[in-house]
Amino acid sequence: MQTRTTRGILERLAQGVVIGAEGYVFELERRGYIQAGPYVPEVVLDFPEAVKELHREYLRAGSEVMVALTYYTHREKLKAVGREHDLERLNRQAVRLANEVAREGDALVAGNICNTWAYDPDQVKATAPVVRAQYEEQLTWAVEEGIDMVIAETNDYLGEALIGLQVIKELKLPAMVTLATVQPTQTRDGYDYVEACQRLADQGADIVGLNCDRGPSTMLPLIEKVRKAVSCFVAAQPVPYRTTEHAPTFEALHFQGQGSFPLGLEPFLLTRFELADFARQAQGLGVNYLGLCCGGAPHYIRAMAEALGRTVPASRYSPAMERHPMLGTQVEEKDQPFLNHWVP
Numbered sequence: 001m002q003t004r005t006t007r008g009i010l011e012r013l014a015q016g017v018v019i020g021a022e023g024y025v026f027e028l029e030r031r032g033y034i035q036a037g038p039y040v041p042e043v044v045l046d047f048p049e050a051v052k053e054l055h056r057e058y059l060r061a062g063s064e065v066m067v068a069l070t071y072y073t074h075r076e077k078l079k080a081v082g083r084e085h086d087l088e089r090l091n092r093q094a095v096r097l098a099n100e101v102a103r104e105g106d107a108l109v110a111g112n113i114c115n116t117w118a119y120d121p122d123q124v125k126a127t128a129p130v131v132r133a134q135y136e137e138q139l140t141w142a143v144e145e146g147i148d149m150v151i152a153e154t155n156d157y158l159g160e161a162l163i164g165l166q167v168i169k170e171l172k173l174p175a176m177v178t179l180a181t182v183q184p185t186q187t188r189d190g191y192d193y194v195e196a197c198q199r200l201a202d203q204g205a206d207i208v209g210l211n212c213d214r215g216p217s218t219m220l221p222l223i224e225k226v227r228k229a230v231s232c233f234v235a236a237q238p239v240p241y242r243t244t245e246h247a248p249t250f251e252a253l254h255f256q257g258q259g260s261f262p263l264g265l266e267p268f269l270l271t272r273f274e275l276a277d278f279a280r281q282a283q284g285l286g287v288n289y290l291g292l293c294c295g296g297a298p299h300y301i302r303a304m305a306e307a308l309g310r311t312v313p314a315s316r317y318s319p320a321m322e323r324h325p326m327l328g329t330q331v332e333e334k335d336q337p338f339l340n341h342w343v344p
């Protein structure tokens with residue numbers, strides 16, 4: 001394992017909010033490097049520079065954690081796209097790319113495991129070992145390449161999340177475990193989300209919380225309850241979409257009579273200002289780790305970092321609207337009549 005010189009995640013969290021950033025798969029799909037549907041990040045091997053570039057954009061936007069792009073790179077998923085033979089190479093390379101960019105700043109590297117679709121709560125004896133074996137091989141490679149922590153995310157089942165947590169703890173690494181919240185109140189194996197977070201905390205997770213599915217407005221009330229229920233650190237990584245009481249998750253959003261998930265979500269994208277508000281509100285609730293999941297993009301992360309009072313590398317190019325020729329402070333006289341069309 002490579003030696004790292006940066007402050008660890010727990011030390012950083014003890015000092016204040018840590019900003020992370022995810023949504024790599026969604027963003028690289030939009031950029032033309034990942035196929036929607038299977039959502040397997042073959043890009044790690046096929047276009048490594050594209051992965052590094054996105055890491056770098058998040059780093060410049062204020063993310064302190066480079067999350068290795070190993071979401072959906074477990075054995076079952078690679079088998080599904082006929083690249084099982086690339087399993088180890090892909091997992092190792094993803095961690096290497098994250099490390100290379102982390103060193104360009106002062107960022108940590110997180111190994112990443114996720115929902116496998118192999119777990120079945122009615123067949124725990126048969127399926128739990130299958131899940132465990134996939135996490136073990138992924139994280140063993142990740143540890144060899146050098147990671148500072150592990151994020152186990154988008155967990156639909158508490159049972160599967162607990163397997164991930166166990167494997168992380170056996171490797172003696174800080175564990176962040178977050179749940180997906182597609183259903184209204186419970187995990188797929190029937191645990192209230194808040195109770196599930198409590199159980200993960202009781203079993204030694206350092207950070208628990210929620211990621212994906214919900215936009216800020218429908219995640220914040222739930223994360224507030226989680227915050228009150230646990231004494232460990234809490235993470236919130238919503239999607240940047242306008243979810244509502246009637247459509248609390250992005251899977252439930254509809255536009256012009258059609259389901260919008262996952263390819264037609266643009267009408268529901270939040271503005272950077274709304275994400276800045278989210279960062280302030282979450283900090284106010286005592287959330288410790290903030291980021292975005294699917295739909296996230298660098299300009300949102302910068303807005304969140306700046307909302308918390310930070311100046312990040314990309315702040316060099318933060319808006320300076322006072323210098324805009326029509327919306328700025330000095331509109332030339334010849335342009336005055338034109339202004340009516342800009343500010344009706």
Ligand SMILES: [Zn+2]
Nearest residue numbers: 212213293294
């Ligand atoms: Zn997501």
